[in-house]
Amino acid sequence: MNLTKPVKNMSRYLKRLKEDDEACREALKSGIFLLYHKLSPLLRETSSGIYTLASLKTSGFNTTPFKLFHYVNKRILHMHLYICMPISVDLEHILEKVGKDKHFVNESFLLGCTDKGEPQFSLEVGDIDRSALEQECRGMFVDLRKAFFMLPGPESPLAAKGQALLRWHQTNCFCSATGQPTIRNQSGSFRVCHSSGITYYPKMAPVVIVLVSDGSRCLLARQTMFPLGMYSALSGFCDMGESVEETLHREVAEEVGLEVKNIQYSGSQHWPFPQSSFMLACHATVNPDKTQVNIDKAELEDARWFTYEEITEALRKPPLDPRREPPVFWVPPSYAIANQLIQEWANQQQLSRKLHGLK
Ligand SMILES: NC(=O)C1=CN([C@@H]2O[C@H](COP(=O)(O)OP(=O)(O)OC[C@H]3O[C@@H](n4cnc5c(N)ncnc54)[C@H](OP(=O)(O)O)[C@@H]3O)[C@@H](O)[C@H]2O)C=CC1
């Protein structure tokens, strides 16, 4: 099977790679690799100043310098131009240069497939000299939180998934029943303890996030650990056995002492910080006569109702610039599902204001 050709049924193809060690090992030969150094992904700046995830291949196409020949006074000047392409440097060659065996790529974990059917893998290279690698790869390893601000939208979830999978494997090397080592399958879709027979699958912790509205205002809160000035929607981990609705009622009651109704599902997101969470985002309302918040100070530093005007102004603000003072009030950036909830609420308000002839 030529793995670099577009694959008609990508889901089936990925399923096969997940389950069939041999097929996955074969896929590694034409795979695309995202490198992580102590869980920080490798980014590269393109010629247009945009950052992307640096993708490396084990064989085939790479950016050996592209030579331009200029004839000046009958003498040839060679200009070596590095063309910035998403798929660029030969990974095996790089590994060799930094003293790693080429079989090291077998330690990668399967992430998914590109639109062209190229399998994507994440590889932790934390035991290799960071600056030597950055030089060889012409990129830099960036903390994931920072990378989220730098990467174009669709690349952030991939970077997060790569990190989450690596972290899960790093922290699940031993069976919790026997203490014996667990062994991964080739794709990394599970680990098994041969002593107890227990199979461990990568896990996410379900979290409910909810934007509560009283009809004209929405409720946002901040924890002490949030960056200065940032307020977000209320959130909380699901307890064992709880439904989304039960978690939502409990968390809102616990954190701000309010009773919610009209729960509407909005969307979901994998969230890598600080561990892998599975965010389930909802809208909900409270009775406009019962909006008095009673903050649990052990959980939250503050919780306040915000008007439509305050929210639209916060949404208009450019992404946070780490070199400048943070604004007094700002909302999570667009890659966070909290932002989606706030945006949806603002759109809904705008619509109902139009219907009522308000600006
Ligand atoms: N993508 C987005 O838009 C947003 C994502 N989030 C994420 O949602 C998650 C949960 O939000 P948060 O409001 O803090 O949750 P909670 O309100 O449930 O409060 C966190 C509490 O839960 C404990 N805890 C940590 N991990 C787990 C777990 N896996 N299961 C059960 N309890 C746990 C913490 O303990 P301790 O820390 O003391 O160990 C802490 O006491 C966070 O990871 C946060 O990053 C939040 C808002 C926006």
Ligand SMILES: [Mg+2]
């Ligand atoms: Mg919370």
